[in-house]
Amino acid sequence: MQIRKKMLGAAAIGVSAVLAVSACSPPQDGSSGDAESSVTWIVNQPGGGWNHNAPEGGSVYVIQMLHDILPVTGFWNPEGQWEWNTDLIANTPELIEGDQVSWEYQINPDANWSDGEPIDADDFVWQWKMNSGDGELCSDGCNSRGSTLESLIESVEGSEDGKTVTVTLKEDAQFPGWFTFGVDGLYPAHVAAAEGMDLDTPEGMRESSDFFNANPVTVSGGPYIYEGTPALDGRVVKVANEEYYGEAPGIQExxxxxxxxxxxxxxxxxxGEVQGxxxxxxxxxxxxxxEGQENVDFGIASGGSxxxxxxxxxxxxxxxxALRQGIxxxxxxANIATRTYGEKFPEIEPxxxxxxxxxxxxHEDVLTPTGQGTGDAEAALELLEEAGYELNGDSLESDGEAVPALRLRYTAGHVAREIIAELIQADLAEIGITAEIETTDDLGGTLAEADYDLMIYGWSTTPDFYGSPHQYWHSESGSNFGGYENDEVDELVDAALNSSSPEESAEAANEAATLVAEDAYVLPIxxxxxxxxxxxxxxxxxxxxHAQSRRALWDQTEWAAVE
Incomplete structure (x- = not known):
């Protein structure tokens, strides 16, 4: 990963604007718990739901809002290496020898939710059922955006008052990233049970999924806890959780x-209204x-999405x-990459x-052999003409009828995607296709409803790639928003998921990507x-x-106020 980071010192620009937030003063000292140690941080898009396992809540924005509220088993550090959350997990989990793949978590005996209830096996069981894809565990797919690891799990069992958790995969199942179970955060199962939901039934589990999607969690298992009622489209205030079982954060709020x-x-x-x-x-x-600000540190890098x-x-x-291939x-x-990002990041490439x-x-180049992404209008028209389409003036026709306009959508307020949409619109006009640009204020909901013809959006990535192809393209995945179905791809993404090594998984993933490219379902930009x-x-x-969705917030508990 190439990173350019610089300290800048120059005169501030002569522009004024005010956010609808109270101004912050520099903290007077860096002591932990100081009421004045408050940092305001911009999240650039609203969230769509509070359950990060659901399509509406599965965005970087929601994961950042939930960060250090929901307890995690571990995390990826900036070097792409896995680290266990030693506040929560008392052992170093390892695979247990046996006929089936299994491992064990020993939960810190002092690890409790902020209401005093223990963080225990029930919370791990809930996470498994939520993403299992098994209708006998949670009905209607539990509105899960799809999780590959959980779908391979046969059982999650608790012992020693629920403080020891044993996870066992199905017979013959394997997964190189087994250790990532719980990486985005565990939900408090006891809260759903207290609301009257029977988590031992598929209907009760589905009800709990919807409940956590509609409501922010009222308890915390992390170093921060919500103050007041957080808003997905407004303000989320986190303050130090006084009941936290680990070290207190350096910034109080x-x-x-x-x-x-x-x-x-x-x-x-x-x-001084925001700090970063x-x-x-x-x-x-x-x-x-x-570039014109004093006392500002900033960095640019090829990111994790x-x-x-x-x-x-x-x-x-x-x-x-054929129409998809032509499009x-x-x-x-290449033009999109340069026009959108090239001025400030000249290293950019498609x-x-x-x-x-x-x-x-x-990496294997699966796109160039298809000719896709080249902007070659002449080649595109040749493909289309062979399939029976005809360019009549400025309009592409099929059987004498103009191809209807296509709805090209992206997230409102996303400047880069606005540029990308306009460039795609111009490219498609060259082959007689009209793209009508529309924005959405709810990316997750729009994707879940497949309310688009073309959609521009991004996927966040982590070093744990094994399940990504399954999530993107499997015919039963909740994140396969465009409804792609290919039996051979299903088999390959299953193989990438159920593999014994990264090399074996990557081979299957590249074979699947090759087929997806040939079918012209997703165009990487x-x-x-x-x-x-x-x-x-x-x-x-x-x-x-850039190895995780939390970005610069990843170690917010380690931040310190400048004295």
């Missing part, structure tokens, strides 16, 4: 402020403004493979694999560069982490 107006970020930073952000969007304008455009193959029109061939991904970036040891910034006169110890 962290306020996450949802703000989609990029033009207000740097003025708010200058005015690690946005999931890209903005040349914001970076330019940051990738942009792509998906087609809704459930529609009658886009069920035609993807007409789109110029992505040519759905699973692996070009820096990965497992670019590894999204990302940046973060913070005010060095307020806080110290901030670093970005």
């Amino acid at each position: 962290i306020i996450l402020e949802v703000n989609t107006e990029e033009g207000s970020w740097v003025p708010a930073l200058t005015n 952000s690690s946005p999931a969007t890209w903005s040349d304008d914001v970076i330019t403004q940051l 990738w942009e792509h455009v998906d087609l809704n193959v459930q529609s009658d029109l886009l069920s035609d493979t 993807f061939t007409a789109i110029d991904t 992505r040519t694999n759905h699973v692996f970036s070009t820096t990965s040891e497992f 670019v590894d999204t560069p990302a940046y973060f910034f913070y005010d060095t006169s307020f806080i110290e110890g901030v670093s970005d982490n």
Whole structure:
């Protein structure tokens, strides 16, 4: 990963704007628990739901809002190495020898939720059932966005008053990333039970999934706890959890402020209203403004997510493979990458694999052999003409009828995707297809409802790639939003998931990606560069982490107030 990081010192720009938040003063000292140690951090998009396992809640924004509220078993550090959460897990879990793959967690005896209830096996069982894909454990798929590890689990059992948890995979099942169970956070099963939901029934489990999606958790198993009622589209206030069983955080209060107006970020930073952000969007304008600020540290890197455009193959029109191939061939991904990110990040290059970036040891170029992403309108039209389409003036026709306009959607307020959408619109006009651009304020909901023809969005990635192909493309995955079905791909993504080594998993993943490229379901565009910034006169110890969705918030408990 290439990182450019710089300390900047120059005159502040002469722009003023005010966020609808109270101004913060620099903390007077860095003592843990100081009431004045408060940091306000920008989250650049709203969340869609509070259950990170569900499509509505499975975004980087929600995971950041839940961070250090829900207890996690472990995490990826910035170097892409796994670390156990030793506050929660007292042992170093290892695979147990036997006929089936299994491992054991020993939960810290002092690990409790903030209401005094123990964090125990019930919380692990809930996480398994939520994402198992088994209708006998949770009805209607539990509204899960799809989890590969949990679908391979045969049992999760507690012993020693629930403080020892044994996880066993199904017979003959394997998974190289077994240790990532619980990586995004465990939910308090006892809260759902107290609401009258019978978690031993599939109906009760589904009800609990919807409950946690609609409501923020009222207890905490981490170093912070919500103060007041957090809002997915507004403000989330976290304060130090006085009942936490680990070390207290250095910053007493962290306020996450949802703000989609990029033009207000740097003025708010200058005015002391916010202290930083690690946005999931890209903005040349914001970076330019940051270059003129005193007491600001910021960094730019090839990030941990990738942009792509998906087609809704459930529609009658886009069920035609030839039309999809023509559309993807007409789109110029190199031009998109350069025009969108190249000014501030000239190292940018198109992505040519759905699973692996070009820096990965497992990368294979599955896109170039198809001609997709080249922006070659002539080649696209040849493909379409062979399939019976005809360009009549400025309109592509089939059987004498113009191809209907396609709805091209992206998240409202996402500047980079706005540019990408306009470039795609221009590319498709070259082959006689009209793309009508629409935005959505609810990306997760729009995807879940497949309310689009083409959708531009991003997937976050971690070093644990084994389950990603299954999540993206398996015909029964809750994240296969466009309704893609290919029996051979299903077998390959199952193989990538159920593998004994990273090498074996990568081989199956690349074979699956090759087929998906040939079927023109998803067009990779670019590894999204990302940046973060913070005010060095307020806080110290901030670093970005592209190996997980929490980004610069990943070690927020280690931040310190500047004296």
